[in-house]
Amino acid sequence: MEIREPNADEAERIRALVDSSMTTSFRLSPEQIDGITDDQFADDAIAAKIDDEDTLLYVVETGDGIEGTAIAGFVEGRLADEWGEVNWLFVDPEHRGRGIGTALYETASDALRERGAAHVCVTVLEANTEGHGFVDRFGLEHDGDRRIEVAEESLVKYVYADADVDSDGDLPTESRTSESDREADAAGEAFPNTETTDGQLTVTDGGETVYVARDEAESGTAASFFVTYEDADHADQYGFYCSNCGSLDVSMGDMERLECAECGNAHAERSEQSYDDSYL
Incomplete structure (x- = not known):
């Protein structure tokens, strides 16, 4: 298998992988899955992430696809101050058990540190029934939750970080929440x-x-x-x-x-x- 950065014209292949993975492993409705894939992995969304210098994307390409090759895995990471965050990781159900998820996680984590991240955390949708166990295998510990809005859906993400790192409430997912959102939430408007x-x-x-x-x-x-x-x-x-x-x-x-x-x-x-x- 080959781990590489994707091209913008591969958005449709990535979206198909994400849809298949979420359908198999996420406790979400088909409408919710469609909303997330359309919001996060549409052609323009993938193109924007590729152009964003603080975002990194990798795919795993295997040589056993019907037409010669197949994208069997995808990971997205992002830099935020001294933190690196692995915020999406998917493996095609038909290619699981071959070390693809581990390879993607390690590649993304190493790349984030090479770009200057002092610490790396992983965020996993609460509805991802298999992702939490996957993260546990790397010695990461649950370090907080965050409610996010994706395609007009309110979802909860679990945040995992190294056990010996004191985040002191300054995880990247929290630091990116806007001040206006925090004030509205504190006022009880939500x-x-x-x-x-x-x-x-x-x-x-x-x-x-x-x-x-x-x-x-x-x-x-x-x-x-x-x-x-x-x-x-x-x-x-x-x-x-x-x-x-x-x-x-x-x-x-x-x-x-x-x-x-x-x-x-x-x-x-x-x-x-x-x-x-x-x-x-």
């Missing part, structure tokens, strides 16, 4: 039906004050869910809050699937047992 009580986000349910844990998010098809508590110390869990409509009428099914009865926003918990070494 959380309908809430108010601020003694510095904490709260919502009233039948006259009872419920506390929303803004740092305990679960992804949803329309917007994130947040764990709620009966007390300000977050000791006794109350349930979940849907940030799409502001409802507390959120149920959890047998498969740990969250669903809002008011708006239909839903989330399926990722399985820790779903990882099978297929990326390595």
Whole structure:
């Protein structure tokens, strides 16, 4: 296999790879997958990333495709201050188990460090059922979550970094959040039906004050869910809050699937047992 930088005219091949990989390994609807591929991997998006000096892209090309060669893997990384971030990594399902994912991760990490990154982190969509186990194999530890907006979808990314690195809250995904977004979020504008009580986000349910844990998010098809508590110390869990409509009428099914009865926003918990070494 050959690891190389892609050309702009290969966007369609990359998009097909991403679609196949996400369909196999991500707990997302077909509409969500289409939205992400159209937003992040369209022809103009790939061309813009190739032209961006702070972004690096690599593909793995194998010689066993139907027409002679096939793009079997793709990775995207980005420099942000002293941090390098591996933010997308995909391996075609038919080519897994051959070391492609490992080769792409190591190539991207080395390239980011060669370009000046002092530390490298990896971000993985929470809905990526196999990606979390893949990252664990490199000794990286969960160092925070971040809600992102992709194709008008609110999704959660897990951030992984080296265990011996103290990020001190200054991960690149957080530092790129705009000041206006942080101010709007702090004001509760992204959380309908809430108010601020003694510095904490709260919502009233039948006259009872419920506390929303803004740092305990679960992804949803329309917007994130947040764990709620009966007390300000977050000791006794109350349930979940849907940030799409502001409802507390959120149920959890047998498969740990969250669903809002008011708006239909839903989330399926990722399985820790779903990882099978297929990326390595």
